[in-house]
Amino acid sequence: MTDRFQNQWEYLAKKDAYWAVLTDDNYTSNRWDQEAFFNTGEQQIESVFARLETLSATPDYGAALDFGCGVGRLTRALSKRFKHVVGSDMSASMLTEAKRVNGDFKNITFAQNSPGKLDTVSEDALDFIYSIIVLQHMPKQRQAVFIRAFCRALKPGGILQFQALSHRHINTARDLLAVITPEPIKSTWRIITGKAHTDMEMHTFRQQEIVELLAQEPVDLLAHWPDHAAGPRFSSYTYVVRKRRAPPNAH
Numbered sequence: 001m002t003d004r005f006q007n008q009w010e011y012l013a014k015k016d017a018y019w020a021v022l023t024d025d026n027y028t029s030n031r032w033d034q035e036a037f038f039n040t041g042e043q044q045i046e047s048v049f050a051r052l053e054t055l056s057a058t059p060d061y062g063a064a065l066d067f068g069c070g071v072g073r074l075t076r077a078l079s080k081r082f083k084h085v086v087g088s089d090m091s092a093s094m095l096t097e098a099k100r101v102n103g104d105f106k107n108i109t110f111a112q113n114s115p116g117k118l119d120t121v122s123e124d125a126l127d128f129i130y131s132i133i134v135l136q137h138m139p140k141q142r143q144a145v146f147i148r149a150f151c152r153a154l155k156p157g158g159i160l161q162f163q164a165l166s167h168r169h170i171n172t173a174r175d176l177l178a179v180i181t182p183e184p185i186k187s188t189w190r191i192i193t194g195k196a197h198t199d200m201e202m203h204t205f206r207q208q209e210i211v212e213l214l215a216q217e218p219v220d221l222l223a224h225w226p227d228h229a230a231g232p233r234f235s236s237y238t239y240v241v242r243k244r245r246a247p248p249n250a251h
């Protein structure tokens, strides 16, 4: 059985998977050039590792996870650094396209996870987990489930980098309405307007609450900073976390 979010991403992936991943107004209606699209992934990953180096947080280059991989824009770039990369997504259509266009990258495995569960990787298995513009599309409670699961999936010493929206800026009456309307009313409105299976939903999770969640996990938050991942309407943050190693004398 699929859930609402899975239905939405199936719809979006079938309509235009590349635009659904990078919603640039210049590239609507299947107009993304594949080379330009995948180049954005190379540039993104290049800057991620430059920043990790400045934080003395470069991971071992063994196993990595690209969570919410879409068509593999970042998975492909990660595969050039890591021995093996899993690209995990809940959308079968995204994964079909990811496999089609990344067949030459033999160290990538694409796998479908359940919408509310990280069931594609084992615990203590990964040197690096990366996830951007993914958690923002699921409710806060689900984001929390995945962030905790990421912490479990890391090897001791492994690095997690993810992005999430902290809050919506209120500049217009529409923004105010989006903030004050309770989620059940928004859901009903989507059904009434026929958008329940087509919307690209945006969800926030306050930066301070994420910091508090991470403090309950066996990880150290190395850094977090505001980013521009979701444009001017939202305050967005990137988090870099390292899983603690057991003390040398621990059994």
Ligand SMILES: C[S@@+](CC[C@H](N)C(=O)[O-])C[C@H]1O[C@@H](n2cnc3c(N)ncnc32)[C@H](O)[C@@H]1O
Residues within 6 Å of the ligand: 005, 009, 020, 021, 022, 067, 068, 069, 070, 071, 072, 073, 074, 088, 089, 090, 091, 094, 113, 114, 115, 116, 117, 131, 132, 133, 134, 137, 138
């Ligand atoms: C905007 S795209 C980003 C893709 C990729 N991270 C990138 O930057 O190229 C969001 C992706 O997250 C996936 N996604 C959303 N919720 C998910 C969930 N619960 N589990 C796995 N993937 C999810 C969607 O199917 C979609 O492919």
